Amino acid sequence: MNKTLIISIAVFLLLPGCNNERKKVNTLTAPLIPAVPTKVSASNKPSVNVYVENSGSMDGYVRGITDFEQIVYNYLTDIIISDFTDSLNLFYINSDIIPQGSDISDFIERLEPSTFRIRGGNRGISDISNVLKTVLSETQENEIAILVTDGIFSPGIGKDAAQYLNNQQIGIKRTFAEHLKTYPNTSVLIYHLSSQFEGYYYNREDSRIYINSQRPFYIWIIGNSEQLDNLCHKVPTSKFKGNGIQNIFTVSRSNENKNFAIKLGSGNFDLDKKSPKNTIMHWKKDKKGSQNSPRFSIDANLSGFLLDESYLKDTANYELNNKDFKMSITKAVINNFGYTHTLILSSPRVQKGIITIKLKTKIPGWVVEVNDDDGSSPIADKTYGIKYQIHGVYEAFTINKDFYTEIKINIK
Amino acid sequence: MSKLYVFGIGGTGARVLKSLTMLLAAGVDCDIETIVPIIIDRDISNKDLSRTRLLIEDYIIVNKIAPKNGRNRFFKTRIELLNGELCLQLKDNTQKFDDFIGRTTMCRENQALVDILFSKETLKLDMTEGFQGNPNIGSIVLNQFDDNDVFKNFANDFKDGDKIFIISSIFGGTGASGFPLLRRTLQTPNIKGTDGQVLPNWGLVNKAQIGSITVLPYFVVGNPTDESLINSDTFIDKTRAALSYYKTEDKKIDTLFYIADKLTSTYPHHKGGDLQKNDAHFVELAAAMAILDFINIDKLNKNVHRNRDNIIDSTTYKEFGIRSNLAEFNFDHLTDTTKRLIINPLARFLLFAKYMGYSVAKEDIDGKEELLVEKNNNNDIFNKEHRHQPYARKRFIGDFRQKNAIQKLETIQVRFFEWLLEMEKQNRKFTPFNLFTSSAIEFINGHLNIIQPRAFNLKNWAIVDHELNGQTGKIDKSLENESRFIELFYRVTEKIINYKN
């Protein structure tokens, strides 16, 4: 009877550990590790979970004091001090997730190859698709995931590299597509950064070369679009240390419910009384000014897509269904409706019908430039297979629609 | 369908017929549909006669267009001229009396008798100007009636139920002598014409209801001149003499009306002809009322007393009077019967005439102030308003007023004004109206309640226009414009003027 009770109690005590079976707690070697990692947010602020890849190929970034450490330290600190979150949780990640508490300075101090090794996990393989899958599975409502990685694929020796890369791409796509089903308002932001790297570079066959040079690394930020937008405002790219952000990739799901309205007085027309925001009537040539081609403007809220100003103002990123129309974009006048930009459309002559303007999603050009398709040896400023990762993410987000938002205007 | 044949003898006959015509124009109640006036006068150039003739001719034209089926009463009674002639043309134009009686062809004994009976002046009398106050002459001359084909047309026209009325004066020439002669002729059976045949329907004529009015003196003439033999001093004597003869008329006439006025006016002394134009007198109007009384159905039992054989049982004698013996009198002073008969017609017709622009004004002619009836543009309300008022729209515009019937109507309106003005000038002044005022409603003298109440916002002629616009829609649309015009104005004047007692 007594024995049964003790066993029961012992089992009881061990049960909480079952919930965390994915995170193996190495109680022997890891000091200051909370028994149960907490990921609780004190308020509506999201919690931030930071995953630093600790596979072998990452050692070179953390040997000594590097830009990598500076950048990451600074960024995480900024996140905290900007009051973006009250809860920031640190992890190492390879095939496993290894919690590292919440103390950023301690975390950064300990960023050394030795710590990487001690912390464990299967450091030999960089299965990025799996890593992303793991990260996403840990990311729930009101949580932001930040993944710091070198982004280098490691197919392994004797593997079909090309097929591997494709499979990775597909895997990534699928992972994100699944995640989007549950969390459709998710966005992904990838910062391409650079740091001094002193250590072994593992090529596609896992052979290693010792190098000491600048190497790219990537910070992935995954989470709710609004929260990511908020984060970007609170910790803008200009705050990054080191060489700063080299390139950015961002992708969000299409949101066709963005607020827009035709600007009263922006041309010679009447607003439709029933649908004044998107329908105009009696459109005529302009009476005022030297240019008298018929025109009108649309105020639109183009925020929330994590796009920067240059992207939004570049008319090449927009697709109009009617090629006769010319468009220019300016910042919107201060308003209470959340409009961020004003689209000015003109046409050589009065036309009737539906005009659609799509803000297109794009894979930026740098992705191809930074991509190393070969992977046999390190190429300066390039990453083996980065293109496939980004494509995978991109495709997941643009399965149904390849635009961020669409504005439809009816001219009667 | 019956007719009344009115014989008007001499100047009085003509003037009474004129008054009767005025009353009929004004729409007085008349219980007979057609009146046939016949004037008997040797003095065919008599101005009174010509005035009456012109008036009757104009009346006939207007009567043709006057509506008979609506409410209208203006010009309702028909006046018909026998063979188109008003005057019974006496034969034999022999000028001098002695020629007429054929003295020169008489034997010496008869000549001597004639010389005893008639004075030299009388024998030399030129009869073309009437008998100049000599009924003795007139009686001889007028005795030709029974020889006269003149009655042939009358006889042909006469029907069962027709009536006869004779107007004559008991003073003067033609009238005094003509009345009994005419009456005798009409009641003599089997009178033959010149063809030797008995005049047709003469039996009906003999038996017809017959009335007469004898107008006793109501004016005097000025002093006799060398050219005229008329002397007012002999009037009363002559009246007495004639009256004694008329006693024999008793039971020969159904109703005998008498009228006279002691308050006489003095007329200019003219023996006849073009200058014998006497102003109208109320007595003539009253005499005309006698005719209306005679044919009044309600008074038949009083006026006519016949036995079973349709022989006159007794003659009814009737006189006329007003309430007060005033030198100047108006409607207030008339009896109720007279008021009921003439106030509404006269006032309504006068209102009509005033609307058309007529009034009396003082004019300076040869240094003398004269009263004239004229059309004053300021007072011509019709002219001013017909372009604006709905009642005239599309009907009474353009040359409407130039149409013959309308011109005749306006002529009669002028004569009507003149007739009223003449009656005001007499010594016995009949002044029911203020003929000078341009007011639409303040033109009736006296204190009788004649004008109907009206809306407070309507003043003066606007009252009439308002009524015209209101009545126009109620009139039969099939009426021609001229007929509609008369019907409309009758209805309107009836609405505005309505005396009741």
Place this chain on the structure above:
Amino acid sequence: MGTIYCWFESLFGQNLGEYLWGYSCDTQVYSNKNLFNSIGLIAILISLIFVLAYYYLPLKFFNHPRSNRWWNWLIILLLSGIINFLIGYGWTINDFLNGNIGDCLMYTRDSDGNIVSQLIYKKDCWLFGLSCFFISSMFFIVWSYILKWWSRNCRHSPIF
């Protein structure tokens, strides 16, 4: 109603017109009351009252045999028009001065929120009043030709 008033929009300006249509700067749709309907209804009623009075009221100057000239009718038309002018002007100037007209209709502002130009002026209110005058006169004419035929004294005023 608004369609009729918009024939005169070139007089009083599109922005005042949008305000009267009921455009709300807060919602960017026509969620406010359509004032054209209110003002238009008043114009219809006032012109109707004057027409009925002129043709049927038994008073001097109205349905009177001396008031059936074309210029009598014109005076009443002008009277009706002036009243509507005052209503149109008064209504809009009141809103103008009380700041009831939305900012987006009143002014164009730059990106910093400074006024670049003013879009509605007092004169637009006068001109709107004038439009009301014309429109009520139109109604007056229409009502006249519908209702005058039974008038006792004035049915051929002004013409026919």
